[in-house]
Amino acid sequence: MKPEQFDAWARTELDAVESALSAWVPADAPAGLGEAMRYGVLDGGKRLRPLLVLAAAQAVQGAREAALRAACAVELIHAYSLVHDDMPCMDNDVLRRGKPTVHVRFGEAQAMLAGDAMQALAFEVLTPAQGVEPALQARLCSLLARAAGHAGMAGGQAIDLASVGKPLAEQALRDMHHRKTGALLQCSVLMGAACGATDERAWAALAQFGDALGLAFQVVDDILDVTQASETLGKTAGKDQDANKPTYVTVLGLDAARRHAHDLRDHALAALRGSGLADTSALAILADKVVERDN
Template sequence: MIAVDFESWCRAQLDTVESALSAWVPLQAPAGLGQAMRYGVLDGGKRLRPLLVLAAAEAVNGSDGEAALRAACAVELIHAYSLIHDDMPCMDNDVLRRGKPTVHVQFGEAQAMLAGDAMQALAFEVLTPEQGVPAVLQARLCALLARSAGHAGMAGGQAIDLASIGVTLDEQSLRDMHHRKTGALLQGSVLMGAACGQASPAAWLALADYGDAIGLAFQVVDDILDVTQASETLGKTAGKDQHANKPTYVSVLGLDAARQHARELREKALAALSRSHLPDVQRLTDLANKVVDRDC
């Protein structure tokens, strides 16, 4: 059961993130590009990645609130850009995202491609202000985000996903794909938050393990919801992975085993938090529960 004060904390953090994104994503970018960018990132989404950044920063007594907020917004910009590109006809060819038409449907394919490109660049611009965040911390945050989003992380996982259509994968291969495609950016969110404070080497490794488990749990639950919920509930097209003949945790493990696996991953995440010996990891604990218990 998630405490009421946690939901209040989430609302407060999300309001702050939304305000910052609205300020930093420019409406006046040339030729309507700003409109497409703002459409793709504002007013929608779970914002799990920013919440993980901010919760991890709190857990390690992050004193640099501006750095954590910038990291939270940067990771959401990367996530949103990836969704814009993933939805395009050359990839997943989807028409619904966050309960509204996808960016390429609303603005055209070329504008959607450019909006994603611009948002990826903007993420690193947000992380590197001229003042307010120490240069060493800027560099560390940029490195963590780039590694999570690039060939070894999200983009590499997406490449494996596209190459796996109609292919039978075993559980280990599926885990490797989703560790990259989904898990890397979620783990990176936790570590970006941890970088904003003082984490011992042992705590850093424990938070990395927590992020890894939560990243995989999120994807397992996503695969479950894809076959158990309607499009209206999800805000995106339900059943699209099955229709596209893509391997999922449900197709590989079965529905009941996938649900059990999600619970096991939550326990793994909570065990990692216990090993961190950080004094207050309640926000991260609640987020782990939120990931596994969600219904959309």
């Protein structure tokens, strides 16, 4: 797949994800809850995680219905985490995806409930009455639950909150971000891979790819936090520095952080080349876009 072909593929896939999310996130949830849920997940964001699911599924010729549901489920988990992370008890942010955060728009209680409901909806989306084999449903749920829970995203956020104002060595920082950010990105790749047939070699390679890409994403995030304006990022710039949080920039320095991001991207691409899969070009292009992005 060439870059121009990737752009057309990505537009088609993003349209499919947006349409599915719009259909599955209920507007009629009671007492304004549906409006808050839809505000939190629709019409915004890079949709990197859904694209990783669909690119990995394409690489293994996976089942389309299962892959689309997995793509939407992982985006729902990501969106719920952002809603909760932005609240005053967490990162206390007022801007997300270029618009007021959910708790600013709807109040803290409604934001908490919207996040809770999106988390539950993710697993509902993965378990339809028909269209996805029960064994695959269970595997997808297991992958997503582990990546979102104490071993993954929630555990990483707990470490993040406990580390404010404290010096962290690079290995400790890596462990935190492997959980907080990397686990869900790696899970996106593996959920897509689970939708098709993979041997042990391909599965291990895709896991390595997702692990390296997840860390690269966070390193770039830390770089952009100190080099880009809020208008470009769509969220408040400089928040980590202002909150005295350890980042790859504070631990390694800006230039070393940039080199580290490119090294991680190269490691991810090397893993793809060792996968034995016929076409991983969409995944490779996504890896480049993660490192070269400006927001």
